[in-house]
Amino acid sequence: MRLSELSERSGVSTATIKYYLRERLLPPGRRVTATQSEYDEDHLRRLRLVRAMIQVGGVPVATAREVLAHVDDESLGLTMRLGAATWALPQLPEAPVDDAAAADARQEVERLLEELGWDSAREIGDLSPVYRALVTWLATLSSLGYAVSAAELLPYARQMEQIARCDMDQLENYPAGAEQVEMAVAAQVLYDPLLLSLRRLALEAETARRYGIV
Template sequence: MRLAELSRRSGVSTATIKYYLREGLLSPGHQINTTTAEYGDGHLRRLRLVRAMIQVGGLPVATVREVLRNVDDDSLGRTIRLGAALWALPQVPEPDEDDAFVRAAHREADELLDRVGWSNAKELTTISPAYRSLVVAVAAFRRLGYEWGHELLVSYARLMHEVAKLDLDFVETHPSEAERVETAVLGAVLTEPILQALRRLAQEEESARRYGFA
């Protein structure tokens, strides 16, 4: 397809596509002559991903470029490639390791991983932003004096494992490795708000079932 058709099918203006090309967010098309290039379905797929990260996720171009660098790095194994692409997305700040609540949260998080049998996740705790996010969140919760039992956290983790299976089952329906990683990144940007909305709708439904509307 030519640039005009790529613009029409993606919903991205030709000027923006040219900007993405200049910034390295989109690979050049196949040059037909000095003024015309041909683009394929891969360009269309990549445009949708870039658009989601910038317009929906609000990510700066430099961050998008870093995410895409990891998406396209076929020298990495699948787990690390998926992780590297997702880890390039904005993350929580590093926790203060001198904070007593942070140290306690590390212990609680490690115990949780042991309880639910996430030995592979435990291998990645030194580099995983998700692990750091868990530690920061648990530390903040405890610092404010809230009691949220460890058993409840374990139950949530087991439910999230089922969600993760659904996520990866869907990722694996895509034929190429790049498409799978792109889909995982797209899921992080677009699906997490959907999951949050579904959780809140489920809470509203369950509340109405238990307590009615009066």
């Protein structure tokens, strides 16, 4: 397809597509003349991902470029490729905490992961920005008087485990390699706000069920 068709099918203006090409967020098309190139379904899929990251997720261009570099890194196994790509996305902020509070929180996280049998998460540990964020936010909650134990987190984590299985089941509907990693990135950008909205809506419904609507 030519640039105009790529623009029409993706809903992205030709000027924006050219910008993404210049910024190396989109691979160049196949040159057919000195001034024209052809694009295919891979370009359309990648363009949708770029649009999701930048226009919907607010991901900076430089960060999006880093994410896509991991998406295309065939030297990594799928687990590390997925991890590197999603870790490169903007993460939950890590709250500043003192060393003692962080140490206590780390122990709770380790107890939780051991109970869940999430051995790989324990092995990766501080390499994961998600692990670090969980530690620092547990420490912050404790310092504010809202301490949460591993036992209290366990039922929530079990539900998250089910969601993760659903995510991976959907992911395996796509061809292995870059397309699966692209879908994992898109899911994190687009589904995290969706799941948060569902959680809050479920809480509203459960509150009304227990106490009625007054």
